[in-house]
Amino acid sequence: MSETSPKLRAVLGGIPTYKPGKPAAAEGPVAYKLSSNENPYPPLPGVMESALAAAAGFNRYPDMACTGLMNELAERFGVPVTHIATGTGSVGVAQQLVQATSGPGDEVIYAWRSFEAYPIITQVSGATPVQVPLTSGDVHDLDAMADAITERTRLIFVCNPNNPTGTVVHREELERFLDRVPSDVLVVLDEAYKEFIRDVEVPDGLEIYRDRPNVAVLRTFSKAYGLAGLRVGFAVAHEPVAAALRKTAVPFGVSQLAQDAAVASLRAEDELLGRVGSLVCERQRVSEGLAGQGWTVPDTQANFVWLRMGELTVDFAAACEQAGVVVRAFPGEGVRVTIGETEANDIFLRAAEAFRKERF
Numbered sequence: 001m002s003e004t005s006p007k008l009r010a011v012l013g014g015i016p017t018y019k020p021g022k023p024a025a026a027e028g029p030v031a032y033k034l035s036s037n038e039n040p041y042p043p044l045p046g047v048m049e050s051a052l053a054a055a056a057g058f059n060r061y062p063d064m065a066c067t068g069l070m071n072e073l074a075e076r077f078g079v080p081v082t083h084i085a086t087g088t089g090s091v092g093v094a095q096q097l098v099q100a101t102s103g104p105g106d107e108v109i110y111a112w113r114s115f116e117a118y119p120i121i122t123q124v125s126g127a128t129p130v131q132v133p134l135t136s137g138d139v140h141d142l143d144a145m146a147d148a149i150t151e152r153t154r155l156i157f158v159c160n161p162n163n164p165t166g167t168v169v170h171r172e173e174l175e176r177f178l179d180r181v182p183s184d185v186l187v188v189l190d191e192a193y194k195e196f197i198r199d200v201e202v203p204d205g206l207e208i209y210r211d212r213p214n215v216a217v218l219r220t221f222s223k224a225y226g227l228a229g230l231r232v233g234f235a236v237a238h239e240p241v242a243a244a245l246r247k248t249a250v251p252f253g254v255s256q257l258a259q260d261a262a263v264a265s266l267r268a269e270d271e272l273l274g275r276v277g278s279l280v281c282e283r284q285r286v287s288e289g290l291a292g293q294g295w296t297v298p299d300t301q302a303n304f305v306w307l308r309m310g311e312l313t314v315d316f317a318a319a320c321e322q323a324g325v326v327v328r329a330f331p332g333e334g335v336r337v338t339i340g341e342t343e344a345n346d347i348f349l350r351a352a353e354a355f356r357k358e359r360f
């Protein structure tokens, strides 16, 4: 047997593997997972029925064109079906967007800190990440991002609301930024948490993309619609971009279970968005509770809160876990905590209060 291993692309050596949120312990005291921005509600019975009905045919490949889902999305959002592309979660579609635009020698701009998949999918494509720090208020610095554009820029991610800070960019500043972006550079508005937004100054990407052929809007069924485990997301963009996404898609990347559950979710939207409303109330309760304890919490429009903890991050996450909630630590920076079940949020608030009394 040969001693050498297959030659892998050198760039992979420097790329971290995506780290999922830590799961709650299977054993021991009550533990809630608040580390992956998931929806705490169980699937709606009707949605589950649709998925289970599809399961009866899983000896067959799914509908590769996602016809039913595409038609439903086109109708729901009032966009031409040719402007939609579905994929294996919105992270899958994000990867396709990078592959469709950017390769070695090209640059991809995004804010940092932001969604941790951006640097990974950029480098896997062979492109160069250009990270533009958030402002001191943890908001996208759109002026600095526009200043970072070069002749090599091919794609820019704007995560709105931003993961992990929950902060948003407003209509006017976004339009001003887009006016500065050359028309041959694609801007991806990542709206994974769109349905949780209550700030009326935040634009709907679908209104922005209509007049801007270089804008793609990224959405997911994982968060508000509660289908994280089924892996289905989509982009809306003008035809050349949407067509390129269909070429870069992994064939049959969205299972029939996912397609049918997504259609059923769109049809049950009233109920699902009602749940989102409850989570938004809980978000307010948690944010106000933390502020009352003395924490500085950036205004969040997503289903999580961000606490800048610096050197205390790891200790704080450990204290939360000890109390029964698993949160997401970004060592040296801060902690992102998903809004979960009322009881989970209560445990978190109590843990935060105890930590503050002990360490501040």
Ligand code: PMP
Binding pocket: 036, 037, 088, 089, 090, 091, 092, 115, 159, 162, 163, 190, 192, 219, 220, 221, 222, 228, 231, 232, 233
């Ligand atoms: N975009 C953002 C900003 C996210 O936070 C996430 C999930 N954490 C995704 C995209 C990807 O979600 P999914 O692949 O489940 O659609």
